[in-house]
Amino acid sequence: MKLSVSHITRYNFDIPVRRLIQSHRLVPSRCANQRVITWEVNMLQATRGAAFRDGAGDWTETVSVQGPLDAFEIEVTGEVETTDYAGILKDHREKVPPSAYLTPTARTWPSQPLREAAEETLSALEGKPTLEKAHALSTVTAERVEYMPGETEHYTTAAEAFDLGKGVCQDQTHVLIALAQLSGIPARYVTGYLFSASEDHMSEASHAWAELYVEDLGWVGFDASNGVCPDDRYIRLGSGYDAQDASPIRGMVTGGGGERLDVRVKVREGGVEGQQQQ
């Protein structure tokens, strides 16, 4: 499927900042699931440098701007041809061993209720293949944490979202990571884009899901929010231990204040030319 992406991130500062620095992972992963036709990350006035592909395969770039700055905008546009591999991350080159993703962070730390949920789910699946366990954990996540925007914050942990029983894709992904790690399955946080044909309330064009490591298959994506494994509607950007670690944009400003963030993401089927004709 050919998908085109337009992703604009705009920061407005009520009090101009002296300096801004960011680390970006805004370029699609290199894997058989997706082929970049065109991709551009544009910013006015920024110094770009310190770019590299990290051990997890993500392209990372550093961006800084000397202020005073009252607004900053990042515009990502591109076209990607995607292929459905039933959620399996295919031909993705990386050097980080899967076992490194068994260590929880503060955001994916296992609480007693999470521990019990993992045990309960697995008790019926003893001796079953990892893939089956992974599907079961993903299903349990969706059942126990209802998709409901506005109930959680960006710093909400897996344990908190699980107790609350509500959250967005970030929370569901954190919960699934915690449940998987408790089951001895390496799991990580993945960011990307999702194309949705309908105006389904479950879809967020800027999306997150989990990848669980299954022997013989490698990393397999699980989108608990939508109850599926990522297919050709998904574009993968990068991964990490949790939402903060995987964040496509991590930044800091010096001075100033009153930051207001405006993010607009559109994912359409077809090429950029197709869009312009609409």
Next chain:
Amino acid sequence: MTQTFNEMIDGGSVRAAYQSLEKWQNEMPADLRQMKQSEAEALFRRVGITFAVYGEGGDPERLIPFDMFPRVFTADEWRKLDRGIRQRAAALNAFLADVYDQREIIRAGRIPEHLVTHNEAFERAVVGIRPPRNVWSHIVGIDLVRTGPDQFYVLEDNCRTPSGVSYMLQNREIMMRMFPHLFVENRIAPVDGYADALRHTLASVAPKKCDGEPNVVILTPGHFNSAYYEHSFLADLMGVELVEGQDLFVDGDFCWMRTTEGPKKVDVIYRRIDDAFLDPLCFRADSMLGVPGLMNVYRSGGVTICSAPGAGVADDKAIYTFVPEMIRFYLGEAPILENVPTWQCAIPDQCKYVLENLGDLVVKEVHGSGGYGMLVGPKADKSQIEAFRAKIEEKPWNYIAQPTLSLSACPTFVEEGVAPRHVDLRPYCLVGDKIELVPGGLTRVALNEGSLVVNSSQGGGVKDTWVLAE
């Protein structure tokens, strides 16, 4: 517990290394000794060398007690230590280079994978990078204890930022000022080359992108840190800038230092802050001590960070058990220095043994340091032992245990004159374009009679450490 080895007196006679000091001690009148002792304290106070003690209330900044009686190694004794320490530093670096790359030692089944990768000190962010000269731990502090004339054990390795080297240098400086004649009568190998050697080591690992004389800085968390004195002392001795996170910034491919003449590129950072605080864009987002973007510059080869982020995975107390294996695997050599036999509470059989023998063992936290959170079985009462038993049963993987070693004792000035007190040793090995070790180290002494805990936070003091020239 076996007989304590006394480094000065063996079987009634004075050992060769201490011949001249024995005479010096006998001829020193008590009043002169007291005068010298207060002089030493005044000198330490003047240079401002203090350390911080936590958890005891009162002023946490205090002087570390200095004992004037030097600890002495003969050239022969040192030769073996020197070879063993270099060997260990080389193996630890080879291990770090391997676990962040091909993980051959794990593939070969010589170290369990989970101990390495499922470890809080393992940094995903540095997998696949290759620091200059593939050196990861540039300053390796190796803690040694002695139990007999030829018997040394490595107690632990410190691959991150081992502290205390300023004491090694200051103890010597002060001894030379107070007792100059001792340094004329004895041929003592100098330690004052350390600062030059450190500077050379750091400059030798400048990134490829650096053309010209590398700009080396020391990055400190600030004056409230317990080792701040050491940071500023080393910066002074090396003639490099001492900076805090806010003095540095990232722009483009490099890290820069703010100066009155404008930004100056930084090539090598000897950091004295923990990984977690280095860069809020890579690690802890709330860190105010680090430099945002620094890890990206490091990972793209614009700056060298010493020690390398992630180096802590080699000095974990659970990994420690495997260092002899690393030496055999990477260097194809037999280990020159021995490890203390260690039981891993994470392994059920070994944990069982530990729980059955708590009264005879020393139990430590896997990630603990500074003598905090440990149990010295033979010195503990029943309630302390039971409290520890509960802790081990709750989190077995968090503990290791070792036999109570009979640490050697060195003559030490005490209230009643001179008496043996238990000691350990931390030499500082430098790894860059070559492996360098100044002859000496920091001797820590347990000043309380019978105590085996030498940590400054637990009533320990320091001594000048001599290596006699050939």
